[in-house]
Amino acid sequence: MLSFWEKNSFLEYDYLIIGSGLMGLHIAYELTEREPNAKIVILERGIFPSGASTKNAGFACFGSLTEIISDFNLNGVEQTIEIVKERYEGIGLLCDRLGKENIGYEVHGGYELIFEKDLGVLDKIEEVNCRLFPIFKKNIFELNNEKIIQFGFDPNEVKALIYNSFEGQIDTGKMMETFVKLVTSKGVQILTGCEVLSIKESPRGGVATVEHKVLKESIDFTARKVFVCTNACMDNLSDVEIVRPGRGQVLITKPIAHLPFEGVFHFDAGYYYFRNYQQRVLLGGGRNIDFEKEESTDFEYNEKILDNLKSILTKVILPGIQFEIEDEWSGIMGFTADKKSIIQSQSEHVKLVMSCNGMGVALTGIIAKKALSLLD
Numbered sequence: 439m440l441s442f443w444e445k446n447s448f449l450e451y452d453y454l455i456i457g458s459g460l461m462g463l464h465i466a467y468e469l470t471e472r473e474p475n476a477k478i479v480i481l482e483r484g485i486f487p488s489g490a491s492t493k494n495a496g497f498a499c500f501g502s503l504t505e506i507i508s509d510f511n512l513n514g515v516e517q518t519i520e521i522v523k524e525r526y527e528g529i530g531l532l533c534d535r536l537g538k539e540n541i542g543y544e545v546h547g548g549y550e551l552i553f554e555k556d557l558g559v560l561d562k563i564e565e566v567n568c569r570l571f572p573i574f575k576k577n578i579f580e581l582n583n584e585k586i587i588q589f590g591f592d593p594n595e596v597k598a599l600i601y602n603s604f605e606g607q608i609d610t611g612k613m614m615e616t617f618v619k620l621v622t623s624k625g626v627q628i629l630t631g632c633e634v635l636s637i638k639e640s641p642r643g644g645v646a647t648v649e650h651k652v653l654k655e656s657i658d659f660t661a662r663k664v665f666v667c668t669n670a671c672m673d674n675l676s677d678v679e680i681v682r683p684g685r686g687q688v689l690i691t692k693p694i695a696h697l698p699f700e701g702v703f704h705f706d707a708g709y710y711y712f713r714n715y716q717q718r719v720l721l722g723g724g725r726n727i728d729f730e731k732e733e734s735t736d737f738e739y740n741e742k743i744l745d746n747l748k749s750i751l752t753k754v755i756l757p758g759i760q761f762e763i764e765d766e767w768s769g770i771m772g773f774t775a776d777k778k779s780i781i782q783s784q785s786e787h788v789k790l791v792m793s794c795n796g797m798g799v800a801l802t803g804i805i806a807k808k809a810l811s812l813l814d
């Protein structure tokens with residue numbers, strides 16, 4: 439059973455956040471700015487943040503040409519431009535908040551590989567540039583086909599290369615480590631190994647129930663307001679099925695001597711992405727070849743997709759170059775039907791803030807800022 443002291447000091451808060459991914463950390467940071475003396479706790483199920491934020495590819499990007507065109511068609515031009523703007527501003531916010539050096543931020547540009555089937559998009563570069571001009575004050579996409587050979591890609595497969603000078607990359611591990619240190623330095627408590635099993639309302643606020651692993655009993659944390667930032671993991675926390683999980687498979691090679699490229703790369707409307715990390719190549723994606731299996735919150739490998747990724751590495755990205763795979767992993771993203779993030783009240787004291795549709799490195803800062811308006 440809990441002691442008198444534990445009950446007095448550890449169970450009651452002004453704000454309680456569920457999930458210590460980027461969203462939870464940004465919300466915590468914003469709350470410390472708004473109310474420096476507030477008592478704030480984050481409950482995290484993992485021994486450290488254990489969702490997408492520690493598993494991602496570390497692209498500081500806001501949408502490739504084919505992805506933006508696909509979004510224009512699906513969600514309309516106005517909404518797509520608004521989201522691109524938020525991603526761009528969100529990257530600036532992340533850099534300012536954590537410091538470029540502390541997150542390993544580098545800008546070597548971004549490129550999209552265009553295959554035969556997508557060559558038609560080249561006719562749309564000018565139109566998309568015009569639409570995005572108010573955000574970047576510059577034409578954002580340009581053809582850069584000379585680099586196909588220079589980067590060592592197979593020219594029989596890669597028919598065109600579109601360059602975007604604004605895209606950058608970060609070191610995901612460094613970013614998360616820095617962010618955890620920053621919010622704890624501001625007095626936020628992060629309690630790990632705390633999987634919230636349910637949330638309910640009480641006259642004093644929102645109540646999050648956790649199983650105390652040592653005492654083997656349920657304990658209730660109460661706060662004036664509870665922010666649910668669990669991304670696609672909503673089991674038992676909400677009746678509303680608003681976010682669909684989408685798993686992403688990732689692999690990274692061992693260092694490759696004389697790696698011929700630097701930068702971040704995309705293809706197939708953002709479904710595939712790769713980058714250099716120092717002398718290694720990180721490659722991820724391929725969800726679109728097995729959508730059904732990848733709609734899951736289980737951190738599992740998908741052999742079909744991993745085989746596909748390795749084949750793309752061998753045939754398209756590193757043809758003729760020997761490489762070895764050092765690591766493979768998966769992470770879970772949260773998707774909404776219209777690509778808008780969720781910022782909504784579940785009840786008087788419980789707020790849902792989640793789903794960045796695979797772009798949360800860029801977006802979470804802006805979404806967290808907006809979410810604080812739920813308190814007004």
Ligand SMILES: Cc1cc2nc3c(=O)[nH]c(=O)nc-3n(C[C@H](O)[C@H](O)[C@H](O)COP(=O)(O)OP(=O)(O)OC[C@H]3O[C@@H](n4cnc5c(N)ncnc54)[C@H](O)[C@@H]3O)c2cc1C
Nearest residue numbers: 457459460461483488489490491497634686769797798799
């Ligand atoms: C493979 C992959 C590659 C990606 N690449 C990029 C990229 O290059 N650029 C980009 O901008 N975005 C990328 N993303 C997306 C980005 O990582 C996410 O959008 C972002 O990290 C989401 O942050 P979050 O805090 O909302 O969610 P998460 O990071 O998933 O955090 C949710 C947290 O909640 C915790 N949690 C869940 N349930 C409970 C519970 N019941 N109780 C307590 N804690 C709980 C989890 O353990 C987790 O720590 C990628 C994602 C993946 C998976």
